[in-house]
Amino acid sequence: MRRQRRRVVPALTAVGLAAVVLAEWVSLGAYARVDGDNVAGQLIHDALPPTVYLVAGIAAMHARPESRIGFWLWLAGVLTFTGNFGNALVPGLSQLSIGLQDIYLVPMGIVILTYPMGRLDSPPVRWLIGLAVIQIVAVGLFVTASLDPADCAPGWCPANPFLLIRDGGTVAAVNVIGQVTGGALWLAMALIVARRYLVASGTARRLLLPVWIAGLLLAASGVASLVVETVRGPAAQYAYDYWVGWVVSMVPPVVFLAGLLRQRLDRAGIATFVEELANGITVGSLRDAFARLVGDTTLVLAFRMDDGGYADAQGTLVDPSAEGEGRMVTSIERGGREIAVAITDPALQTDPAMLRAAAAAAGLALDNERLTAEVRARVEAIRTSRARLVEAADAERVRIERMLHDGAQQRLVALALRVRALAAGTDEPAVSMRLDALGADLDEALAELRDLARGIHPAVLVQAGLAAALAALAERSPLPVLVDVPDIRLPAPIESTAYYVAAEALTNATRHARATSVTISAWLDGATFHMTVLDDGVGGADPRHGSGLAGLEDRVAASAGSLTVGGGPHGGTLVEIRLPIRQPTVAQPAS
Amino acid sequence: MKIVIAEDSDLLRETLAGALREHGVEVAATASTESELVSAVEHHLPDAAVVDIRLPPSFTVEGLRATATLRARRPRFPVLLLSQHVEGGIALKVLRDDPAGIGYLLKDRVTRVSQLVAALERLVAGGSVIDPEIVSALLGRPRRHGPLDELTPRERDVLRLMAEGRSNRGIGQELALEPKTVEHHVGQVFSKLGLEPAQHDHRRVLAVLAWLNEPAP
Numbered sequence: 121m122r123r124q125r126r127r128v129v130p131a132l133t134a135v136g137l138a139a140v141v142l143a144e145w146v147s148l149g150a151y152a153r154v155d156g157d158n159v160a161g162q163l164i165h166d167a168l169p170p171t172v173y174l175v176a177g178i179a180a181m182h183a184r185p186e187s188r189i190g191f192w193l194w195l196a197g198v199l200t201f202t203g204n205f206g207n208a209l210v211p212g213l214s215q216l217s218i219g220l221q222d223i224y225l226v227p228m229g230i231v232i233l234t235y236p237m238g239r240l241d242s243p244p245v246r247w248l249i250g251l252a253v254i255q256i257v258a259v260g261l262f263v264t265a266s267l268d269p270a271d272c273a274p275g276w277c278p279a280n281p282f283l284l285i286r287d288g289g290t291v292a293a294v295n296v297i298g299q300v301t302g303g304a305l306w307l308a309m310a311l312i313v314a315r316r317y318l319v320a321s322g323t324a325r326r327l328l329l330p331v332w333i334a335g336l337l338l339a340a341s342g343v344a345s346l347v348v349e350t351v352r353g354p355a356a357q358y359a360y361d362y363w364v365g366w367v368v369s370m371v372p373p374v375v376f377l378a379g380l381l382r383q384r385l386d387r388a389g390i391a392t393f394v395e396e397l398a399n400g401i402t403v404g405s406l407r408d409a410f411a412r413l414v415g416d417t418t419l420v421l422a423f424r425m426d427d428g429g430y431a432d433a434q435g436t437l438v439d440p441s442a443e444g445e446g447r448m449v450t451s452i453e454r455g456g457r458e459i460a461v462a463i464t465d466p467a468l469q470t471d472p473a474m475l476r477a478a479a480a481a482a483g484l485a486l487d488n489e490r491l492t493a494e495v496r497a498r499v500e501a502i503r504t505s506r507a508r509l510v511e512a513a514d515a516e517r518v519r520i521e522r523m524l525h526d527g528a529q530q531r532l533v534a535l536a537l538r539v540r541a542l543a544a545g546t547d548e549p550a551v552s553m554r555l556d557a558l559g560a561d562l563d564e565a566l567a568e569l570r571d572l573a574r575g576i577h578p579a580v581l582v583q584a585g586l587a588a589a590l591a592a593l594a595e596r597s598p599l600p601v602l603v604d605v606p607d608i609r610l611p612a613p614i615e616s617t618a619y620y621v622a623a624e625a626l627t628n629a630t631r632h633a634r635a636t637s638v639t640i641s642a643w644l645d646g647a648t649f650h651m652t653v654l655d656d657g658v659g660g661a662d663p664r665h666g667s668g669l670a671g672l673e674d675r676v677a678a679s680a681g682s683l684t685v686g687g688g689p690h691g692g693t694l695v696e697i698r699l700p701i702r703q704p705t706v707a708q709p710a711s
Numbered sequence: 712m713k714i715v716i717a718e719d720s721d722l723l724r725e726t727l728a729g730a731l732r733e734h735g736v737e738v739a740a741t742a743s744t745e746s747e748l749v750s751a752v753e754h755h756l757p758d759a760a761v762v763d764i765r766l767p768p769s770f771t772v773e774g775l776r777a778t779a780t781l782r783a784r785r786p787r788f789p790v791l792l793l794s795q796h797v798e799g800g801i802a803l804k805v806l807r808d809d810p811a812g813i814g815y816l817l818k819d820r821v822t823r824v825s826q827l828v829a830a831l832e833r834l835v836a837g838g839s840v841i842d843p844e845i846v847s848a849l850l851g852r853p854r855r856h857g858p859l860d861e862l863t864p865r866e867r868d869v870l871r872l873m874a875e876g877r878s879n880r881g882i883g884q885e886l887a888l889e890p891k892t893v894e895h896h897v898g899q900v901f902s903k904l905g906l907e908p909a910q911h912d913h914r915r916v917l918a919v920l921a922w923l924n925e926p927a928p
């Protein structure tokens with residue numbers, strides 16, 4: 121495409137230059153025939169506006185190869201010279217040139233209707249341009265066929281081989297038809313431009329600004345010309361058109377060119393954009409940053425899902441082909457795989473390189489985000505599976521504890537009851553004594569069984585919660601233990617984890633720390649459960665060296681919490697856990 | 712005395728019912744679930760109920776819940792709660808609303824049926840019964856030097872019996888003391904522990920247990 125442009129632009133430049141030279145040469149001949157007064161000035165006056173079109177067109181083609189506006193401006197410039205050939209004393213060519221001198225209005229119309237891309241994609245625009253070509257050519261050919269050299273001063277006009285119509289009435293009637301159809305076409309164009317403006321997004325409206333400037337300027341100049349004629353007469357109008365109208369006619373191509381050049385997306389913006397991405401950006405704010413960068417508030421960023429569909433950051437399904445109606449869809453790829461699409465205003469087509477750069481940067485960020493999310497999801501999956509293992513182990517402990525209490529212990533109690541009944545019922549003192557001893561043995565077995573069950577899982581934890589369970593732990597501890605724990609129910613995994621950590625810390629304080637007292641405190645801070653176990657011993661406990669706290673560290677991590685073991689503020693050992701609460705806590709009823 | 716028993720283990724329930732009947736207690740009905748217990752009490756209007764704390768379906772605190780239901784309908788309805796393990800924290804919860812007529816014993820105690828019947832009689836008379844194991848655990852709990860050290864051995868015995876829910880008369884019988892002497896010891900205990908002295912029997916068990924359960928040291 122670039123190569124093509126390199127060849128096309130010089131060729132068009134050459135054609136344009138040739139058109140200028142040829143037209144001026146023809147005009148020079150005509151002016152020379154009239155009089156020699158200020159021929160050079162006259163030539164410059166004639167040649168300047170079309171040359172401005174040519175130059176603006178070529179510049180636009182060079183700077184904005186994606187837009188065809190440059191070509192249409194160039195074509196308008198070239199075709200403006202058509203009228204010049206009316207001065208040539210060549211039979212037929214002169215009359216054709218005069219008849220078709222308005223043909224430059226066709227590319228001008230295309231510029232106005234299709235700015236900034238210059239593509240004839242829209243059916244109404246194509247219809248309108250087609251009708252305009254037919255109207256201009258038809259009216260032009262009629263004019264050609266009605267030009268009678270006899271009306272000219274002698275030697276001014278060449279013979280007209282196409283002369284067919286000599287009836288003045290017909291000429292006048294066709295003139296009216298031409299004006300009416302011409303007016304209708306201008307009106308249709310104004311309607312299309314107005315509709316385009318109304319349906320356009322903010323970005324596209326800003327981009328359409330040159331069309332408005334050019335249109336309003338030309339319309340204002342036309343009105344001013346009429347006003348001058350009414351107030352000051354035809355001579356003043358001629359002077360106005362010759363100078364003011366002449367200058368005004370050169371403004372549109374400059375405005376269009378300036379508009380196209382201004383549309384270059386902010387190159388400095390992409391640096392900011394990349395910086396924003398590097399600082400870490402959420403998927404939702406990526407869309408906003410992207411929209412800011414390209415200046416399109418209507419931008420939709422849709423992510424490609426595994427099933428081939430698309431969804432935006434909110435998870436709403438997006439259909440780019442339906443969404444793409446009159447919109448531009450830019451694919452964002454990573455490693456040859458489409459990961460998202462940006463759906464934007466088609467006006468952004470004027471700088472696809474910039475859009476591609478933005479899409480590449482966004483792709484990098486998205487891919488990074490996706491990989492991070494993937495790793496996070498995997499870590500979370502491992503954590504939840506660990507949490508499930510812990511919960512399953514807890515459930516199993518509860519089950520075993522229940523089996524001991526509700527199975528074995530009940531049987532032993534019933535057995536002891538019967539033994540005691542037998543002892544009471546017998547008259548033999550020796551038997552009675554033996555049975556009493558048996559009953560006492562059973563009592564001991566029951567007590568041992570109870571301790572065993574408690575070690576497996578303290579039933580009080582399930583029955584009355586952490587505060588009661590820790591109080592029971594404190595009662596049996598050989599050290600004085602202060603328990604400052606709110607009497608609220610927490611999710612079972614939190615209660616179990618906190619209980620085991622407290623029990624282990626208490627064991628360490630008793631066995632290794634030579635502590636004389638321990639304080640267990642717990643509190644809720646929002647959705648985080650905190651517990652500290654502080655002793656007044658020698659300190660120096662390390663969870664990684666043999667202590668049972670190492671195993672509990674894994675258990676705490678499975679609840680997405682943290683366990684730290686360190687020194688207390690005034691010596692001793694401080695064990696601290698934080699556990700996020702995922703389920704709502706149930707406040708213990710007052711009764 | 713007419714009672715209802717709620718116990719999910721068939722073997723224990725029937726053995727216990729048989730043993731109590733032999734001791735002259737009328738077992739009007741037996742239940743194995745919370746709802747069976749509530750409807751049996753409504754139907755038979757017994758003097759008391761013997762209730763296992765852990766009943767189906769969850770085997771956690773169904774017995775406690777049933778007790779609350781029964782006592783909401785019949786205030787101070789005597790209930791003797793049995794548990795495979797006993798804890799001070801649970802005892803306080805059980806006694807908190809109204810200790811009168813509430814008993815909380817280790818299940819093992821049922822093997823000594825005469826003591827069980829005595830406990831039931833105390834409950835029916837409006838007293839409370841707290842398992843000695845709880846009291847001895849609370850009393851034996853390691854503490855720093857404090858008011859408990861100020862008690863004489865006899866006062867300690869009085870404190871223990873108060874915590875188990877005994878009345879002055881019960882304490883006098885247990886320790887073979889004159890009512891006046893018991894009153895004196897009780898006054899000493901309350902004054903040394905810094906408790907309000909003018910407490911009714913069934914209220915003071917809660918006060919004493921709460922004091923003992925206070926976070927040490």
